[in-house]
Amino acid sequence: MKLLDIRNLNIELLTNDDRIRAVESANFSMKEGEVSALIGESGSGKSLIAKALVGVLNNRWEVTADRLHFMGEDLNRKSDKERRKIISRDVSMIYQEPRRCLDPTANIFSQLEESLPDREFSGWFGSRKSQRVKLCSNLLHKVGVKDHRAIFESYPHMLSEGVCQKIMIAMAIAKEPKLLIADEPTTALESTTSLQVIKLLKSLNQLKDMAVIFITHNLNTITSWADTINVMYCGQLIESGKTQKILSAPMHPYTKALFDSEPDFKSGDIDKKERLYTLKGTIPTLQHLPAGCRLGPRCPNAQKACVKMPEQRKVRGQQFRCHYPLQELTK
Ligand SMILES: Nc1ncnc2c1ncn2[C@@H]1O[C@H](COP(=O)(O)OP(=O)(O)OP(=O)(O)O)[C@@H](O)[C@H]1O
Secondary structure, eight states: OEEEEEEEEEEEEEOSSOEEEEEEEEEEEEETTOEEEEEESTTSSHHHHHHHHHTOOOTTEEEEOSEEEETTEEGGGSOHHHHHHHHHHHEEEEOSOHHHHSOTTSOHHHHHHHHSOOOOOOSSHHHHHHHHHHHHHHHHHHTTOOOHHHHHHOOGGGSOHHHHHHHHHHHHHTTOOSEEEEESTTTTSOHHHHHHHHHHHHHHHHHHOOEEEEEOSOHHHHHTTOSEEEEEETTEEEEEEEHHHHHHSOSSHHHHHHHHTSTTTOSSOOOTTOOOOOOSSOOOOGGGOOSSSTTGGGOTTOOGGGGSOOOOEEETTEEEOOSSOSSOSOO
16 A cells, blocks of 8 residues: 555745745655655755645645555545544654744653553553653664753753754654654754754665655765655656666756756766866746746756747656656656
8 A cells, every 4th residue: 555645745935926836737646664865955845845745834834635545544635634644643743943833932852752652551650640751761772862951951952953853863763753854854964863854764775664755965975775756846857767767867967967066976087176067057947837847947868849838757667757768768
């Protein structure tokens, strides 16, 4: 069974006199226990997709989809309350700005305690409390936070960004969700801790079969771990498929450019002081999107047909939007 199946997802920002489509016709699906990476330039819509999934976008945003299935349940047919119940039970998210997402008025223990799954704690009041303290300590231990007692008493403003990030990760994994959405979970962390966190997420993925949507700019991390890669550009998912296929034979010029711009993925040796590959131009704003293919004005392969928006195509399991894919379709 598919864990998540989304068809034609649109996310629009409602302004006073207009609506701006920030994510257009995104199709996204994943199996249980799968690790799926969402990559793309800053501002391409990755976080919006994540926030739409967990339902935290405010009413300035309109989210619509032809299909929105999670664990076989059609979320489009559920009331807001039912949808929230399903999501809060089985989906957790690690946000990009940890300090802003923690409650500034509550100490860390009460926030961690609140994230523990609903279950019966046995025994008298005092022993129930000590069970909760133990569980919260275990969570902090898992994410590599020491000095639990002092951290429990602290408020978010008293802690570094890195520690807040670890606490948010601890809260997100507390209920062992079916799906964890990690929006650049390691940006605020030093490299050794970041490796530790990736290791932890990997072990939860393998031992508890927790699926992960990993949003990142770090291609090294995801290519060694993700089963599938989804590439976004300007609000559109322009290529999706199995990691190895996308790495070895990308269909979309933007996907190739993204990997070529990383020294570790560039084919052939790099000369000393050689410039890394970049696409010309910059990502357009949502108000000034080009007609037709959104990469058109920056694409090295653009031709006449690119003034028309390319349809989404699927070849041997790889989905892409391009009139002139980089690989032969008949191979
Ligand atoms: N609250 C908001 N108000 C107005 N526009 C927004 C808001 N949040 C996001 N956007 C716009 O929606 C688009 C997608 O933003 P999003 O945060 O999803 O990008 P992203 O790919 O996650 O970028 P990053 O990698 O920098 O986090 C961007 O053009 C952004 O400016």
